[in-house]
Amino acid sequence: MIQSHLTPKWRPVRPLMVFLCFFLFSSSGTSQEAGISGRVLERETRQPLEYTNIVLFSADDSTQVAGTVTDGKGEFVLKNPSPGQYYLDVLFLGYERQRFELEIGQNPVAMGDILLSPTAVLLGDVVVEGERPSLTYEIDKKVIDVSQLPSTISGNAAEVLENVPSVQVDIEGNVSLRGSGNFTVLIDGRPTILDAQEVLQQIPASAIGRIEIITNPSAKYDPEGTAGVINIIMARRRERGLSGLLTGNVGLREKYGGDALFEYRVPGLNIIAGGDHNNRIFFGREREENSYAFQNSTNFTQTVGDARWGRYSWSLRGGAEYMPSELDLVRFGLRHGRRSFERRSTLDHEEWSLASPQRIVNTNTIHRHRGGQFTSIDVGYLRTFGGAGHELKADLQFGFDRSDEYTISELYDGPGILEGRRTTEEGPETEFEGKVEYVLPFGENRRFEAGYQGESESSGEKTGLHEYDSVSGGYQSLTQFAHDVKYVTNEHAVYSLYAGEIGPLGFQGGLRGEYTQRKIRVQNTGEEFGIDRWDFFPTVHISYSFGGVHQILASYTRRINRPRGWELEPFDTWMDANNVRRGNPGLSPEYIDSYEIGAQTALGGVSLSAELYRTVTHHRIEDIRSVYSSNVTLRMPANVGRDYSLGTEILVNFDLMKGWNVNVIGNLYRFEIDGEVLGESFSRSSTNWSTRLNSSLKWGTTQFQVNTRIQSPTVSSQGRREGFVSLDLAIRQELFNKQLTLIAQARDIFGTERREFSSRGTGFSTHQLFDRESPVVMLTVRYTLGGFKAEEHERSGEEGGEGGRDEF
Secondary structure: OEEOOOOOOOOOOHHHHHHHHHHHHHHOOOOOOOEEEEEEEEOOOOOEOOOOEEEEEEOOOOOEEEEEEOOOOOEEEEEOOOOEEEEEEEEOOOEOOEEEEEEEOOOOEEEEEEEEOEOOOOHHHOOOOOOOOOEEEEOOEEEEEHHHOOOOOOOEHHHHHHHOOOEEEOOOOOEEEOOEOOOEEEEOOEEOOOOHHHHHHHOEHHHEEEEEEEOOOOOOOOOEOOOOEEEEEEOOOOOOEEEEEEEEEEEOOOEEEEEEEEEEEEOOEEEEEEEEEEEEEEEEEEEEEEEEEEOOEEEEEEEEEEEEEEEEEEEEEEEEEEEEEOOEEEEEEEEEEEEEEEEEEEEEEEEEEOOOOOOEEEEEEEEEEEEEEEEEEEEEEEEEOOOOOOEEEEEEEEEEEEOEEEEEEEEEEOOEEEEEEEEEEEOEEEEEEEEEEEEEEEOOOEEEEEEEEEEEEEEEEEEEEEEEEOOOOEEEEOHHHOEEEEEEEEEEEEEEEEEEEEOOEEEEEEEEEEEEEEEEEEOOOOEEEEEEEEEEEEEEEEEEEEOOOEEEEEEEEEEEEOOOHHHHOOOEEEEEOOEEEEOOOOOOOEEEEEEEEEEEEEEOOEEEEEEEEEEEEEEEEEEEEEEEEOOEEEEEEEEEEEEEEEEEEEEEEEEEEOOEEEEEEEEEEEEEEEEEEOOEEEEEEEEEEEEEEEEEEEEOOEEEEEEEEEEOOEEOOOEEEOOEEEEEEEEEEEEOOOOEEEEEEEEOOOOOOOEEEEEEEOOEEEEEEEEEOOOEEEEEEEEEEOOOOOOOOOOOOOOOOOOOOOOO
16 A cells, blocks of 8 residues: 555644634633624524614614624624613514614623514615625625626626636636635535536526635635635525526527526425526637657647637526424425536647658647536534524535546548547546534624534546557557546544624634545555545634724634545546646645735725735645657646745725716735746746726616726746736616516627736747637526515615625
C-alpha cells in the first residue's frame, strides 16, 4: 500500500489562541443591557415571517424611535431604547397589524412569539414607501435579495451572480468567488451531489429567493473550498392554497428553456412540485498556437476554426413540509434529472518543425461530451423548544450521480482519417450525508451551537484510450491506458460555536474538527493509496454597530482544499489527442488562512461598503504542464508553493434621481505566488482589478438596465490570462398587476468579452484566443399564478435590516 506522506499533525496557530481567549472573555458574566426582542410567526403554520417591520414609537408624541425587520427565522432585536413609555407596531403586508404598549426600564423586554393572522388587503389602499435593500450584511455573510436585481429572472443562478459582490462570471458562465473557482454551493443550507458549476447552471433564477455569499464561513460550514460558500435560498411564499410560477425563455441560435414551480399550502402542510428544462448552445471562433521542444526537435502547431458548445439539462423536483405539532416540522425532498455538456470544433490544423518548415495542413475535428443522470433524496426534522431560537435540527441526504465522458479527436486529409483518438471516462458516484445541529440560546442575545456532520462517498471510474486503425477502419483499444479505479471516502466532523452581543459589539467564535479517511484502489493493478488524518479549523467573527446604519466587521477563518480523487491517480489518462493527465499520490491539501475587515454605512442616500481582505494559501495546487511527446503536453497536479492576495472590495449604491439607481462594485488586489515548478524556483505577481457598473432606470412598470464589466489580466505559476470588457442591456416590463413579466436582454453588445490565455514552461509555449458570438439575445416571459409573487413588504421608514439566516 502506498500511503500519503501526510501525517496527522496539528500545530496550534496564533488565531486559535486569540479565539480561545476571546471565547473565555465572552463567556464571562456581563450585565445585560435593555432591549426588545421577539420572534414573528404566521399563526396557523407557525412559519417565521422574514422582513416583518418592527417599529417602536414614543407613547408621548407618537414619534418613531427605532425600527428594524425580522431575519430568516422571524427574529428581531431593538437595542437599548431609553427608559419610558412606548408602543410597538408589528406589520407585514397581507397580515393583521399587531400593536403592543410597553414600559421599558433597565431590564430587557422579551416579547416571545408574536403570531400574525392573514387578512384581506386591498392593494389599492396600500402605500409602499420603499423597497428593501438588495444587499445586507450579517456578521458572517452578505445576503442578496434576488427580487431587487431587476434583470436576473431570465436565466439561471450563474447569471444572477453576475450582479453580486465578490463573484465573477466568465463568458461561458463559469463562476469564481474572489478569483477562485473552488468554492462550495449549498441549496437552502444543504449540500448537493453535483459539481458547483453544474448546480449554478441548472437552478432557475426565477425560483431563487436570495443568495448568501460567505467568503469567511463560520465553523458550522464545511471548510472545503478555497474561496468560501455560496448558499442559494429558494423562493418561498406565505399564502394558503395553490399558487405557481411559470417561466419560459428563448434566444437566438438554439437557446431556449423554461421552468415551472407549484406550491400548495394548507395549515400544517406545504407541498411543492416543479421542473425545468434548459438548452444553451453558444458559438465562437478559436485560435491556438503551440510550440514543443522534444528530443532535440522543435515542433509547431496552429489551429483556427469554429466551435459550438453548450449545456442541456432537465430535472423534476418535489417536496413536502408537514407540521404534526406547533413545535415539530418534518421535511422531504426529491430531485431527479439529467444534464450534459457538449463541445464540437472544426479546425484548420497546421503542423511544421524547425527541421521541416513546410507546413502540413489538415482538418481537425474534436467532439467532447460529458453527462448523465442524477438523483437526490433528502429528509429532515426540526424541533423547537418554545423559546426563540432554541431548536434541534437533523438532515439526511442520499445522492446518486452518473457522469460519463468521451472525447473524439480526428485528423482528416480530405475525406480520409489520418489519425484519431477516442478517450473515455465513466463511472457512478453514491453519497450519503447526515447532519445534526443543536442551538441553545442564552438570555436575549447569546447562543451556543454544536453539531455533527458525516459523509460517506463511494465512486468508480473506468478510463480508456482507443486509436484509429487505418487497416480495419475502426478504433482499437490500448489496454495499457485502461484503468478501473474505486474510491471510498469517509468524513466526520464535529463543531461548536458561541455567538452573542455585548451592547453594540457582536461576536462569534467556533472550532471545527474533521477526520478524513480516503482509500483509492486501482483494480487492474491492485495498487492502493489514500489519506488518513485529522484537521482543525478555528473561526472568529466580530461586528460593531453604531449610529443605526453604521457597522464594522472583522473575521478570521481557516479552510482546506483536499485533492480530488483523480488528482491522486498514479497513471496516465488521455484527455484528448494533445493532452495527457497524470495524478500525483503525494499531493498535499491546500490550507487557506483568510482575514477580512469591512465597514458599511449610509450617507445622504448613498450606501457604502468596503472590505479589506488577506488570504494566504499554503501548498498551492496547480496543474503543471510539460512536454509528453512531439505535439502532446502532460498535465500533472503539484504543490507549487504559496500564494498571497491582499485586496479591497468596494460597493457604492445610490439614486441619481427618483427611479434611477446606480450600483458600482470594484475589486482591487495584489496577487503573488512563489515556489518551485519541476525543480525550478519561480516568483510571479500581478495587480488585479475588476469593476462592474450597473445602472437601472425605472418608470412605472418599465425598467431599463445597463451593466458594464471590466476585468484586468492575472497570472498563474506558468501562465497569464488577459482581461476583457463587456456591456449588457436589459429591459423589463410588468403587466396585469405584475402577474406577467417580460424581459429582453442583450449581452456583450460589442463583442469585446473574449478569452485570451498564454502559458510557457520548459519545452513548450501556448497561446489561446477565443471569441464568442455576440450579442447574446434572450427573451423571457414569466407568469405568476395564485399569488406566487415576489414578496412586497410595507416599509415604515427604517434604514434596512438584516438578511435571512439559514432556513429549514
